[in-house]
Amino acid sequence: MSRVLVPCHVKGTVALQVGDVRTSQGRPGVLVIDVTFPSVAPFELQEIVFKNYYTAFLTIRVRQHTSTHTPAKWVTCLRDYCLMPDPHSEEGAQEYVSLFKHQSPSMTFPKWLSHPVPCEQPTPLLEGLPDPSRVSSEVQQMWALTEMIRASHTSTRIGRFDVDGCYDLNLLSYT
């Protein structure tokens, strides 16, 4: 059984974000790429090959037409497939990737194939605490900042604990 390239049309990326795309400054972490297959006959997809460019996790969803009567439904073939083990470093960032049929539950792929592509940042860790070793390296940067502040020491008082310019123990009340 020989394999052939299936002609497909890859649409431009669409960012998934809340709010007005034009006005907000934020960079979305999730992008969607729609892929359509112009050929009419259904085929059995064996392999998807692509070159990564700084995408951390990949989810593939397929719109399946089971028969002409029932409406088409979306099925997830691959969820959060890891392309970059450490998204903040270069590992896997520009690698060539192959995804095979056996990695997702077996099914025939119809005309519509759409896969959302999250890029750069993975979903934040909502359960539990952040990774201690990451925190320590970030805290170290913060320490550097505080050193800078300490270096530029001024004599102006912060004034938080002043009561009319003095804070004498005898003035405290014990009631």
Add this chain to the structure above:
Amino acid sequence: MLQEESDLSLIIAQIVQKLKGSNLYAQLERQAWASLQRPEIKLESLKEDIKEFFKISGWEKKLQNAVYSELSVFPLPSHPAAPPEHLKEPLVYMRKAQRPVGEQKELLNKWNEMGTDEPDLSLFRPVYAPKDFLEVLINLRNPNYENGDSLSFRTHLGLIQVPLKVKDIPELKELFVELGLTTGQLGIDDSTQVPPELFENEHVRIGQKVLTEQDSAAAQQYIRQGSPTALRAELWALILNISSHPEDILYYEQLKTNVIQHDLLVDSLIYKDVKLTASNDDYYFVFEDYLYQVLLCFSRDTSVLSHFAYNSASPPKSYIRGKLGLEEYAVFYPPNGVIPFHGFSMYVAPLCFLYHEPSKLYQIFREMYVRFFFRLHSISSHPSGIVSLCLLFETLLQTYLPQLFYHLREIGAQPLRISFKWMVRAFSGYLATDQLLLLWDRILGYNSLEILAVLAAAVFAFRAVNLMEVTSLAAAEAVLADLSTLKVMPLLQIFLFATVT
């Protein structure tokens, strides 16, 4: 999994392909034919009997060593869709950072001016001194990485600005587990105060056994604890899979003839380099002649070109006069594709202590170069590449000696500016020779250059108290100018295993 099986069969196919063209294949074939005359080889079970014969006679071991050697050098199997440039270097922006072809041509023109006149190294400063190479590395940027000038928690406080993955101390402890406090080490447990019965005698005995067995993989594991001086030359040859066959000696003699018959412009570069570095060194000046012999032959050795398949750099190409652009008239210049830089001869000098026979010395150096040293002067994202080593050094220093790092940065003495020259030369010429050889033992044992960055950080940790008191880059350089009294293994052990983190 299907994927892993197909990866494995791909690796096997590629290694078989490579070995088929080698000397070993011809020898195995000859041995197989010769063995047919032996009584124990029967026609009905020909395949098994010959395999059994190979096992007993030691040929299987040689084949094992050859395969192991290929695996050590072999890059990971790549995706079928990946082009060959991807195999050399996966990151596009690093590929683009290699020296452009135009600049290489300019280089060739400049050599003519060198000739036999007074050594004027100022002509070479833009390209050859480690300082200038460091400037190139500092300016490497990933176009996809947002790293503004304002200080944020993502700013790299060191000089290297590319976000490569480097190991932290827990991961290094796992990698260098044999350097731990509870494992015996040469360089520590062979000192005069320690009775040799505790570790040294047994270690030497095991070393001799490894050499008798002629097993490369066992030798590589053994040498992680250091090599006894008497066994070192043979152990390194075993690990690098170098054996002195008549063909190898003949190859070297041919290269020597080429040196005598033809001059190359690169030769003047080599002469200058040897005169300025090794000849001035107290330990290595006696080996001046050996160095010329090895390096002049090295630049004419076209078999070195094969390492460019996994080296991110490319050999400079030149064209026969009048045939610019025509591939049939393209030649690599110099023939081995490697332009030596200031300090290059220091890669060879320590080996002269181990090997006195020129052809063996040459083979060992060539193998060390195509396995390790080339990574120290080409721009790549490989974990043992110089960029990763620099980043590893800076990250270790910043994470575990933050006050020192901050202080040095404040006085304008970025630590990498001092340690870069150590790492580029793999500490050759900076450490005492016996200590250097102990260090290079571990490079071979772990098949990685990361230990250079760890040692650099350990040296800074050792001299931290003095460094905290300096107020200028020159003073910091002075504190770290003399490393010849340092003992490498205790420094590494303390930094990795005995520092409170």
